[in-house]
Amino acid sequence: MEINLNELLFLKLKPVELLNENTTAVWGKMTPQQMVEHLTKFIKMSNGKVDSELITPYKKVESVKKNLFTDKPFANVVQHEVMPGGEPVYENNNMFFAKQTLYEEIIEFYKFYEKTPFATPMNPTFGRLNKKEWEVFHSKHFFHHFTQFNLIK
Numbered sequence: 001m002e003i004n005l006n007e008l009l010f011l012k013l014k015p016v017e018l019l020n021e022n023t024t025a026v027w028g029k030m031t032p033q034q035m036v037e038h039l040t041k042f043i044k045m046s047n048g049k050v051d052s053e054l055i056t057p058y059k060k061v062e063s064v065k066k067n068l069f070t071d072k073p074f075a076n077v078v079q080h081e082v083m084p085g086g087e088p089v090y091e092n093n094n095m096f097f098a099k100q101t102l103y104e105e106i107i108e109f110y111k112f113y114e115k116t117p118f119a120t121p122m123n124p125t126f127g128r129l130n131k132k133e134w135e136v137f138h139s140k141h142f143f144h145h146f147t148q149f150n151l152i153k
Helices: 014-018 032-046 058-068 095-115 131-148
Strands: none
Touching: 014 095, 032 095, 032 131, 058 131
């Protein structure tokens, strides 16, 4: 499999390396590991490994989706329907494995679209997205959470 490095999501992951278990969030309640695992969950949605249900009312999807393609960043929402509250629950034993899983799932994202270029997995907020739309979503989503932990300005 050949991956075009100009569009590779890995290029946007440099801030993840600055993150450790002790990094403090500027806003929100997520721990650093929860944030990495949260990003991974959305990568898995986009690579066909995790099914998602639409939480946006169907009649509003088109107008909500338009917001994805603006320069406006995602709002600093403390609680969201997709991110349950309560005590942290981790899928990985530690931050190292959480980061590794994120990297592996990004590779799977590109493999998925190489095999199924016209796939449109469901995003719970924006509806069905194609590869380019998912890349826009991931870019904005990563930026949103990287600013949460003051990893980028």
